[in-house]
Amino acid sequence: MISYLKGKIILKKKDFVVLDVSGVGFKVFLGQSHLERIEKEQVLELYCFLSLKRDTIELYGFLDSDSLLLFEKLEEISGIGPKTALALASFGSLDLLKQAIEKKDREFLDKIKGIGRKKIQRIILELTGDLKKAEKGISFEQDEAFEALVSLGFPKQKVKAVLNRLPKSIKKTEEKISQALKMLGEGKV
Numbered sequence: 001m002i003s004y005l006k007g008k009i010i011l012k013k014k015d016f017v018v019l020d021v022s023g024v025g026f027k028v029f030l031g032q033s034h035l036e037r038i039e040k041e042q043v044l045e046l047y048c049f050l051s052l053k054r055d056t057i058e059l060y061g062f063l064d065s066d067s068l069l070l071f072e073k074l075e076e077i078s079g080i081g082p083k084t085a086l087a088l089a090s091f092g093s094l095d096l097l098k099q100a101i102e103k104k105d106r107e108f109l110d111k112i113k114g115i116g117r118k119k120i121q122r123i124i125l126e127l128t129g130d131l132k133k134a135e136k137g138i139s140f141e142q143d144e145a146f147e148a149l150v151s152l153g154f155p156k157q158k159v160k161a162v163l164n165r166l167p168k169s170i171k172k173t174e175e176k177i178s179q180a181l182k183m184l185g186e187g188k189v
Helices: 065-075 084-090 092-104 106-110 117-133 144-151 156-165 173-187
Strands: 004-012 016-019 025-031 043-052 057-062
Touching: 004 025, 016 043, 025 084, 043 065, 057 065, 057 084, 065 084, 144 156, 144 173, 156 173
Parallel strands: 025 057
Antiparallel strands: 004 016, 004 043, 016 025, 043 057
8 A cells, every 4th residue: 555655856746746656656636735835846745545446446646644544534434535535634633623623614624615514513523522522631543343353354333333332341352352243233323
């Protein structure tokens, strides 16, 4: 998987650049705020996300790792595609987006093209929960129960939903997995 590129910009368009990395040109989609900060012929370092779909392979780039992490969180939200996640992730820092979401700053969120109020509400619900957990040092990506259930083939969104419904008194990973499997097997998602 391509997660980092460093090379010279040989072409810059309205939503992507072509980056020459040792003689190979990579087309990398960037958010508008990131594109505004770079110039053609500049040597650029990008953190990348490779999106594989049935008929396309696209590479999304970010000037910093925080924007990439935010993109990955946003891209997991049902109904949010990579282009929308790219616009959101590159619009501001994690802290700026976090503040806008926590304050429910509609003016800030309305500036982002292609996102209606319902999607914004879904994003707010998904991210504020994830951000609160991240502040406490809890991340689904680090949770062993989450990792185990995803490795068994369950979709990340369903696993998150089930784990959020478990009583907080359950602390042991094995018990979390057992209870989550029961809920997933009964279709309580």
